[in-house]
Amino acid sequence: MPVIVAARPTVAATVDPKQFRFIDIGVNLTDPIFRGYHHGRQKHDDDLEAMLERCKVAGVRSMILTGGSLHESKEALELAKKYNFYATIGCHPTRSGQFDSFKGGPEAYLAALDKLIEENIQGTGRVVAVGECGLDYDRTHFSRPETQKKHFRAQLSLAKKYHLPLFLHSRAAHADFVQILREEGFGEDGGRAVGAKGGVVHSHTGTADEAIELMDMGFHIGVNGCSMKTAEQLTMIKTIRPEKILFETDAPWCSLTSTHASKQHLDSLPASLRAAYFPLATRPEAFVYGKPVKGRNEPTAIGGVAWVVHKLNPDIPFEKITEKAWKNTVGLFGLEELQ
Ligand SMILES: [Zn+2]
Numbered sequence: 001m002p003v004i005v006a007a008r009p010t011v012a013a014t015v016d017p018k019q020f021r022f023i024d025i026g027v028n029l030t031d032p033i034f035r036g037y038h039h040g041r042q043k044h045d046d047d048l049e050a051m052l053e054r055c056k057v058a059g060v061r062s063m064i065l066t067g068g069s070l071h072e073s074k075e076a077l078e079l080a081k082k083y084n085f086y087a088t089i090g091c092h093p094t095r096s097g098q099f100d101s102f103k104g105g106p107e108a109y110l111a112a113l114d115k116l117i118e119e120n121i122q123g124t125g126r127v128v129a130v131g132e133c134g135l136d137y138d139r140t141h142f143s144r145p146e147t148q149k150k151h152f153r154a155q156l157s158l159a160k161k162y163h164l165p166l167f168l169h170s171r172a173a174h175a176d177f178v179q180i181l182r183e184e185g186f187g188e189d190g191g192r193a194v195g196a197k198g199g200v201v202h203s204h205t206g207t208a209d210e211a212i213e214l215m216d217m218g219f220h221i222g223v224n225g226c227s228m229k230t231a232e233q234l235t236m237i238k239t240i241r242p243e244k245i246l247f248e249t250d251a252p253w254c255s256l257t258s259t260h261a262s263k264q265h266l267d268s269l270p271a272s273l274r275a276a277y278f279p280l281a282t283r284p285e286a287f288v289y290g291k292p293v294k295g296r297n298e299p300t301a302i303g304g305v306a307w308v309v310h311k312l313n314p315d316i317p318f319e320k321i322t323e324k325a326w327k328n329t330v331g332l333f334g335l336e337e338l339q
Pocket residue numbers: 132168169202203
């Protein structure tokens with residue numbers, strides 16, 4: 001008779017979630033949804049502070065707040081200073097039309113980003129990356145590819161000038177994306193020869209070959225719920241080298257949902273971690289202060305992202321994976337004070 005031995009759980013069911021620490025490298029904390037606004041209408045009270053409390057319980061020790069435009073970068077910096085986080089400064093490809101419509105034109109917009117970086121390069125709540133910038137060919141109705149390419153290229157100069165890493169976004173645009181990076185000196189070692197400092201291709205949803213090419217160029221790969229939707233993507237995640245992986249949520253976007261390939265791996269999440277990473281949420285209409293809102297992703301879910309990566313690499317203990325991503329994040333963005 002065959003003897004069936006149950007697999008030994010890798011983490012005890014009652015483990016304290018604070019034992020595992022995270023830095024969420026992609027949080028859109030400027031999104032009005034964290035203040036109760038859903039699709040432009042106030043649906044419930046501002047519950048940003050309550051959400052940040054949940055993040056602490058889930059082991060999220062710090063965050064890098066995404067700046068998606070000149071205006072949003074200023075807001076991200078303000079929040080970063082208030083809560084002792086970090087921010088990025090740049091313009092998202094879907095909003096790159098703002099360069100052209102800006103008073104004074106594209107040069108003035110770039111100069112304004114430049115000035116904002118110069119003024120916030122040190123201290124609490126500082127800028128730690130240029131971005132979010134890149135190419136998004138899934139959403140060319142917001143901004144044409146030619147517009148996106150021109151203003152992506154322009155922002156790369158800021159990374160060289162200030163020796164900052166890049167916070168990059170690439171959607172259905174891999175060939176043009178790597179071509180521009182190579183032409184601007186980022187083809188090797190993340191552009192260190194031209195004064196830059198590498199960076200992360202965040203929310204990576206591309207193929208394994210694309211991830212490998214980006215890592216060979218010296219870039220890190222950021223994974224979140226959007227990177228784990230399909231079986232093919234899970235295969236891609238397995239190819240990410242340990243020294244190149246970074247965790248993020250892209251909150252309030254990119255939730256891990258029950259229809260995604262990631263779901264099967266989340267089923268084994270110990271109860272105490274599940275309670276911290278995915279606290280029970282209510283619909284916006286039935287809002288209760290202190291509880292998350294359905295459909296709004298929160299940085300607490302970063303532990304779920306890490307757990308899926310752990311289940312894809314079952315030989316590596318969960319703590320080793322979370323600590324590796326922590327060290328990668330501190331190293332890339334120069335967050336030495338978090339050690
Ligand atoms: Zn993005």
